Amino acid sequence: MLSRTSSARQAVAAVARLARPQMRTFIAPTVSRRADFVQELYLKELKAYKPTPIKESDALGQVATFNLPKPPKSPEEADLASSLKEYENMAVEVEGQEGADAAAPAAVVEDWLVEEEEEEGAHH
Template structure:
């Protein structure tokens, strides 16, 4: 009889532990795994951010940062007399032509396309 009572108590103990394991598994699955704690720094930051009010913008605030616009002065037009004198000086110039010597000078004649005779090497 003692063996039967031990066997019965063992079976009831196994059933009870199985029921508790299944209940704890359900409970841990439903409840969140991490408990959210208050973040003091974040709370203070959000409180100060909500309490901040931007200062009003005045039209005179930009005076030190923006330059005043002034129209550029128009360029001076050249005088007609200077243009006529410059044109006469240009027409009076003697054009320089390459290959012709100036008055009284003898220009050296250079031929750029003359090929020098190559030395022949004797290969026997």
């Protein structure tokens, strides 16, 4: 009987092992230690690149040269004096007197800014 029970136990243990639920385990994906071929080629070309040195003559066609503007001509002092005298000697033109006689007496100019006196009794 003992042999029967031990064999039965072994059979139950074997079935229990098989019936165990499968457990998921995290397995990190293995990354290739070798770098990418394109990346290696790019870095190699990048290290080998030597830019052309910049010369001062490179900017000649691209940038306009600066030229100072010409200073303005100053008016002549004698010309100003003669223009001022000419202006002072000009006849004064008054509107409405173009055809009128110059010998006629000048019209009386009335004072247009006259303040009227207010009556104090009207306010009260």
